[in-house]
Amino acid sequence: MERVTVRGLNVRETETGDYDKIITLVTAEYGKMTVTAKGVKSLKNKNMPACQPFAYSNYVLKKSKKFWYVEEAETIEIFYGLREDLDKFSLAxxxxDVLCDVSIENAPDPEMLRLTLNSLYATANRGREELSKIKAAFEIRAAATIGFLPVLSECDMCGCDVKADVYLDVMNGRLLCPDCKPRAEKEEAMIEGTARLYFIITLPVLMAMRYIISCPQEKLLGFSLSEDDMYILSKVCEAYLINHLEHTFTTLEFYKSILI
Ligand SMILES: [Zn+2]
Incomplete structure (x- = not known):
């Protein structure tokens, strides 16, 4: 019987039967894996803690007739703070969900897994007032990590250094200065079926975005913005990720609904 040891994050689960769950793990070794965890709905089961939502654990998995089963599991981090607060739980x-959506079987992405773990850790341990910041930083860095890196160095059409408010062309991942934006719009209007989405962003927001996509991951939250600029950053980062993934998430809509 095939057996592997993996380190993975439980990103999704489906209850099956009275005591069992099917859980989706995103692992550093094999990418996304769907595994059956028998008996883990019983509080007495030794593998129960490691099979809870958001648990990051070492798992020994065995394969039988094409399906993986949890044989042993030991938690590394359960992000306890997520379970105390509905806003935090919902953001997590x-x-x-984003990690699950972008992960593929047998195609590990350690960078994206690490970003998720760092973001969950910050969500669990920082104050609620920082949730918007954590969410925005995760979204734009995730987009950059999975291949949608925006080019934020200069206006994409004239090459000028942007020194004031500037447009982010979301779908093309580029900047446009106010002089070039009308021309870009005209050009894109000629291509039928092209989705267009522009956000005007302030210089502090642009600086924050540049920082987030290029800083060492452990310093992801090392920037500060005024309340107004943080609002713009939140809108832009969410739109950027969602439009590049081409769908929203029910968990995102729920998170936003409880903040109102
Ligand atoms: Zn320009």
Whole structure:
């Protein structure tokens, strides 16, 4: 019987039967894996803690007739703070949904897994007032990590250094200065079926975005913005990720609904 040891994050689960769950793990070794965890709905089961939502654990998995089963599991981090607060729990659910969505079987992406773990850790341990910041930083860095890196160095059409408010062309991942934006719009209007989405962003927001996509991952939250600029950053980062993934998430809509 095939057996593997993996380190993975439980990003999704489906209850099956009275005691069992099917869980989706995103692992550093094999990417996304769907595994059956028998008996883990019983509080007495030794593998129960490691099979809870958001648990990051070492798992020993065995394969039988094409299906993986949890044989042993030991938690590394359960992000306890996520379970105390509905806003935090909901943001964590969205973050895990994004990871699950972009993960593929047998194609590990350690960078994206690490970003998710760092973001869950910050969500669990920082104050609620920082949730918007954590969410925005996760979204734009995730987009950059999975291949949608925006080019934020200069206006994409004239090459000028942007020194004031500037447009982010979301779908093309580029900047446009106010002089070039009308020309870009005209050109894109000629191509039928092209989706267009522009956000005007302030210089502090642009600086924050540049920082987030290029800083060492452990310093992801090392920037500060005024309340107004943080609002713009939140809108832009969410739109950027969602439009490049081409769908929203029910967990994102739920998270936003409880903030109102
Ligand atoms: Zn320009």
């Amino acid at each position: 659910a969205y973050i895990c």
